[in-house]
Amino acid sequence: MFKSNPKPIVILLAIITAACLATGLASAGSLAQSAQQGADLFDQKCRACHNIGGGDLVGPDLEGVIERRDMEWVRNFITAPDRVIASGDPIAAELLAKYNNLQMPNQGLSQDEVSALLAYLESPGGTSAAGADAAALAGDAGRGNALFSGQIPLQNNATSCIACHSVNGLAALGGGTLGPDLTGVVGRYGGEGGMAGVLAGLPFPTMQGIFNSRPLTPQEQADLLAYLAQSEGVAAANQADLNSLWFWAFGAGGALVLFIVMAFFWPGQRNSISDRLRALG
Numbered sequence: 001m002f003k004s005n006p007k008p009i010v011i012l013l014a015i016i017t018a019a020c021l022a023t024g025l026a027s028a029g030s031l032a033q034s035a036q037q038g039a040d041l042f043d044q045k046c047r048a049c050h051n052i053g054g055g056d057l058v059g060p061d062l063e064g065v066i067e068r069r070d071m072e073w074v075r076n077f078i079t080a081p082d083r084v085i086a087s088g089d090p091i092a093a094e095l096l097a098k099y100n101n102l103q104m105p106n107q108g109l110s111q112d113e114v115s116a117l118l119a120y121l122e123s124p125g126g127t128s129a130a131g132a133d134a135a136a137l138a139g140d141a142g143r144g145n146a147l148f149s150g151q152i153p154l155q156n157n158a159t160s161c162i163a164c165h166s167v168n169g170l171a172a173l174g175g176g177t178l179g180p181d182l183t184g185v186v187g188r189y190g191g192e193g194g195m196a197g198v199l200a201g202l203p204f205p206t207m208q209g210i211f212n213s214r215p216l217t218p219q220e221q222a223d224l225l226a227y228l229a230q231s232e233g234v235a236a237a238n239q240a241d242l243n244s245l246w247f248w249a250f251g252a253g254g255a256l257v258l259f260i261v262m263a264f265f266w267p268g269q270r271n272s273i274s275d276r277l278r279a280l281g
Contacts, residue, residue: 037113038120045107045208046117048201049194052124058194059099066122074121078114082106100188105204137222144227147220158214161224168231179206186225186232196225 042050049058065074069091077084077092081104085092096103109117146152148167150160164179189195199221202211216224 034116034119035123036120038116038118039124041109041113041117042120042124044201045109045203046201048197048203049104052121056099056190057197058102058189059104060095062121063124066118071118075114075118077104078117079109079111080106100190102188107203107205137219139222139224139226141223141226141230144223144225144230147223148227154214154220155217156214158211158216167228182228182231184232186229192225192229195228196221199224 042052046062050060050062051057053061053063055061073091081092083106085096085103143152147154148161148165150162154160161182162176164176165182166176167182167185186192186195189198199216200218202208202216
């Protein structure tokens with residue numbers, strides 16, 4: 001009788017075990033790498049409008065979003081939010097109405113980048129908000145005005161805001177029209193906290209081409225935030241004055257019309273009453 005040799009079996013089992021461990025470690029390393037890439041992408045493209053565990057900003061807090069929403073829906077929305085909204089998706093419509101009808105921009109992400117963001121959102125490992133440095137600084141509205149208009153150049157040589165934007169009627173004085181008018185923008189982006197995040201990240205594709213390599217400094221962000229907030233207050237005051245002016249104008253106009261009507265009709269009424277009195281006498 002030949003005795004079986006157990007050594008080949010033991011060696012084979014050892015090889016299989018090592019291969020499984022190596023595959024598992026490689027997979028874990030790949031996931032970790034993907035999550036890290038997702039964290040970098042989140043800071044670059046998402047942090048301006050979204051928080052993770054710190055409350056709503058311009059858009060919703062994304063803590064637990066993978067558990068709250070279907071994974072495929074989240075993937076589709078990150079990939080092409082404009083297409084999801086245009087499709088009439090009820091969740092997208094509800095979010096749009098809740099957050100001031102501000103549509104999330106299509107960032108043109110690849111599927112690998114979307115997967116990396118999803119890996120990060122599954123396990124974000126920490127919270128922070130864009131604009132925290134700027135929020136801690138005291139902003140100077142006057143300097144912010146000068147930065148906006150280009151009277152003071154931006155430190156990193158980016159294009160001044162006025163090249164593309166106007167604020168509070170500035171377009172008539174040379175404000176740009178390539179981008180939206182920024183009157184009331186602080187309120188539209190959820191207050192100063194949300195606007196601070198936007199200035200820190202400038203998450204819009206057309207702006208990232210300009211500011212990615214020439215970002216606003218924290219002090220410039222704080223100064224521009226102070227200016228935009230101040231201009232919003234001025235715009236509100238001007239609107240209140242305009243409403244008051246219209247109120248008095250309509251009141252005066254109504255009084256004038258009443259006076260004209262009385263001037264035409266009162267003499268005839270007075271003569272008619274006199275005739276009736278004479279007839280009774």
